[in-house]
């Protein structure tokens with residue numbers, strides 16, 4: 001089954017919830033995972049089931065990076081807050097890097113997320 005990770009920094013959580021609601025029918029066909037708080041918010045505000053990893057600052061990004069390294073993830077939507085420094089920036093960089101290494105599509109913008117999810121849906 002297609003496995004998709006959903007991650008958003010705090011300032012972007014309203015955006016990822018809007019996206020999850022708009023794409024709920026598509027996402028319902030996928031095996032979803034996410035960082036802790038993002039996963040919790042999405043499960044509260046949609047009927048989707050999300051496997052929750054640790055919260056980002058507590059290692060959730062690296063847990064997802066580990067799955068990417070195992071070729072277990074098909075796509076990631078990661079709505080980052082570009083205006084706020086994150087204490088776990090090295091973890092975020094690791095996740096982005098491992099996606100580059102494994103050619104896993106990663107969208108960090110809402111438009112990119114739409115392209116990514118439409119693309120996965122068309123496969």
Ligand SMILES: O=C(CO)COP(=O)(O)O
Pocket residue numbers: 007008009010034035036037038039054055056057060061092
């Ligand atoms: O910090 C994050 C990603 O780097 C997101 O973590 P949460 O979903 O737990 O807020």
